[in-house]
Amino acid sequence: MISLLKSIDWWLILFCAFCVVAFVQLLYFWLLFRRVAWYQAPVREKTQQHPVSIIICARDEAGNLARNLPGVLVQTYSSTHEVIVVNHNSQDETRFLLEEFRKTFKSLNAVNLSQEAKGIPGKKYPLSIGIKEAKHEIILLTDADCVPASEFWVQKMQDAYAPGIDIVLGYGAYYKRPGLLNRLIRFETFHSALQYFSYALAGMPYMGVGRNLSYKKGLFFANKGFSALNHVPGGDDDLFINKVATPTNTAIVLDPEAVTLSEPKKTFRNWMHQKNRHFTTGKFYKPKHKFLLGLYSMTHFLFYPLFIITLIFFDWRLALGIFAVRAITQAIVYYKAMAKLNEKDLFAWWWLLDIWMFIYYCIFAPALWKKPKKNWA
Template sequence: MGLFLLWFFFGIGILVQVIYLLVIFGKTAFYTGSKSKSSSENEEGVTVVICAHNEFSNLKTLIPKLFEQDYPLFDVMVVNDRSSDSTRRLLEKMMESFPKLRSVTIKYTPPHVTAKKFALTLGIKVAKHDVMLLTDADCLPESDQWIRKMTEPIRNQGKTFAVGFSGYEQKPGFLNNWIQFETLLTALYYMSFGLWKRPFMAVGRNLSYRRSFFMDVKAFKNLWHIEGGDDDLFVNLYTNGRNTEIVLDPEANTISKPKENRKDYFIQKKRHLHAGKHYDGEDKRKIGLYSFSHALFWLAGIGLLIYVGLDQSWEHFCVVFGIIVLRSVLITLIFKAAEKKIQGTKPPKNIWILDFLYLGYFWILGTISHQAKDIQWK
């Protein structure tokens, strides 16, 4: 009976994993759609909104870079959220050099309201244009076409949301390699389901939507009490296959500075994973089914290798081992193809090893994040 159950669970794991890798993730990996247009008939005004808390050094780099964008009508709104460094003086000085730069300062956050959502709401409320393009202070556009390409679905296709990709700088070391892998896997979730017209999340480092829609739904109504989720939970509530477009184009990406130690990375991911428990039930299953089948595949596969190995059933051992190898080859190929489509860069190293380690990462950190009470922005 035990052997039968191991084979049964292993078979279920293989079936679901193949569906995800080839059919769902394959939508991104084998994407053949045309890139977003480099020029457009409607060059509607765009406001880039950035929330910043003690981001002096990052803003010093980011703001001049933003004004290199090849787009005729845009401005930049920086929300200075309770900064205690030289952010305010920097913004005042930069506004003299960049007339399209504006800022608003927050001195305190009202009770029972999370800081990031309050800052973002204030920035959007006073924005000059209706098309919003959100990013973070530690991000940089990957090209001077970022504004044009990220907002094109909203300006010219009548979409409410445009969801883009934001990656991390590639650096040596295991932690950075892991960050590249986990970021790519997350992108495969939300970009692939978005391309299948089932969008359910986004990252606030590269997201566009209309100010009028944001105000119509009363900003973050019913989300104020949740720390985080200003991007994925907001998108989870309001996106659908008709009003949302995935922008799959390396020139429309942003890139961020990665965490450089495990403690900072743990805090960041705990905040990200914590928001996931508030997703719609169907959207939880989109991630959960992959992770559950991933666990079935590896645990049942390892169990079978041990069982048939002790039983010296080498034919069965070779079959199981061969299936594990084939899946490792498949996931490596899918991730490499997806990385090329999304970023146009080299994929993480040793993907099959990282895939195995993801087994512990998701279930351990996910459980800790789900139960965490100390989640905060900054």
Template sequence: MLILILYFFIIIVAVQILFYLGIFGKFAFAKAQIITPKIVSISVIVCAKNEAENVSNFIPLLIEQDYPDFEIVLIDDASSDNTLEIFETYEKQHSNIRLVKVQNNEAFWGNKKYALTLGIKAAQKEYLLFTDADCYPTSKDWITAMSSQITMQKTIVLGYGKYETIANSYLNKVIRFETLITAIQYFSWAKTGRAYMGVGRNLAYKKEEFYNVNGFISHIHVRSGDDDLFINEAAKSRNTTIVYAAESFTLSKPKTTYKEWFIQKRRHIATANYYKTFDKIQLGVFYFSQFLFLILPIILLLWEFEWILVLSLIGLRYLVTWLVIGFSAAKLKEKDVVYLYPIIELTLVLTQINIFITNVFSKPVQWK
């Protein structure tokens, strides 16, 4: 029995190394990205629901972008606070701001995709650049950086949405590490020609791409997924590219309690159930092999079975993964989260198991 477990463990280690070197290494070891400005017309789209404080702080940072041809489309999704009043003030002060007021619709009540659809239809520019109301660009060259990789063929651009650093917070490191791992995955698969998701905090595509797939219609019944489900459907090997230069990053306020973050991740993981079959399989194999990598050696080591070989395999896997994650973290300016990698990975695996079990018995909370 133990010899079978050992063989299975060897296979699991091989699978993990294949993912990290064969797939994720395509991003980790890629050359630094050089931003060559291109001028395409851009509509920056922000959808907000009861985000008065955030939009007051962050919309000015969008207005200050150093880019010659852009407008800002502000979507108020039937807010009950003074978000709309703040948007109206900005609209009066700036000629390149367009305001979309969303009223509750009985058929699409509380559906962010409905609000975004109205904003996209109102946008006047050729390309759409999305961020969230609680996000802000890290530089005045954000639009320049996100548009720099657009070509006649590459009309979907996946960017990186960072989270702010909170000093002396282990939860913050876990959140940022999970965000890093997710980015490594979707950037790497995009480089292989199999893009499967993007994040609405930092995402751009040609308006034409939205209409090519009839917008969000195929998953309008799913409250979440305006970013990843759209990309899962619209992205093709030839039309998708990535931007990872530091000027292209956005920053968001992270959750500050485990409960809040757990609820957020439940929603994200539940959305993945609607991905294409291949994408669900590759994600399932990766996370299941990650889980087994942590479980199987415990069994073998408790029985002191071939412990030298087992420890060598553990060391090999961690060497490979630490290198790949380390090089990726350097590109995305997240190096500090790598120092506690094995501990954080264990925390994430246990959280993912908890989320999977919880989602089986109840549905996650959706858009506010």
């Protein structure tokens, strides 16, 4: 047995593993991610204007609402629409702030909740109340710390609805600020969006983000709301979409005027806390989504260690050749996809940020097995 182990060419095996990992990565870029890079929105002969109910849930968000709510209230949208802010047991000035806004904006409906829902952690309860209060079939969601990038956000998001479409996924971006942390946060946000938009275009939608998400009220109640997800603190956006999305009922909007913007975290510690909370919902995805997402993350994680091993211990020319094919493919797809999502300034850093993803997986992968904390957000 010992002689057999010694006779095995382990470097050749590792090189073959490197080839397999690189090939799988290329498949993801060629078959999936290119869909966003070369995406063209469906051509419409005329625009449409459905009645829309915009819903924002807030707890102790007076500062954010003062900054961002006006951007939602002054949307250029001539059709019937309303803005519902569900004030969930806030202890700050949120209630009084909403009363002041209500004097100027008659489309604003403030729903004040003063109790908690036992056994329903997170914001599923206030969001459910907001949806029940909604007068219109099309629900458009965002957060208190988000502001539309343009006055045409509502118009662009609702215009994606067509016969058979029940869900519209939008992009929730972060403000461009100086510093390395800002680039890391924005690249991770772009990288996640590249995946969930691509999967949706491939007929495998698996998530959306509550910062910019729309679906029909009838879809929510037909699936009994969040009843199947009430045991999970998070998931009011991604897990709900994972449950109700089908290959044909989901559309995406990549228009720069349909983006929402948020302030990114200021410290790495706060960002880690935010991402750890988000990752705890991934274990509840459908098996096919967990497999495909896991395969991509695993091969992404293994690529650089196997490249270095092949480069040093096998044949550096083959290693560099395979690396170059993947890098050129990535560069083309990232360049075009970043242009679609208005993140083009990140392109100069994409190769360093891609290496950073190896560290990212090491830091955040353990969150997949952590028990979710029962906090509001």
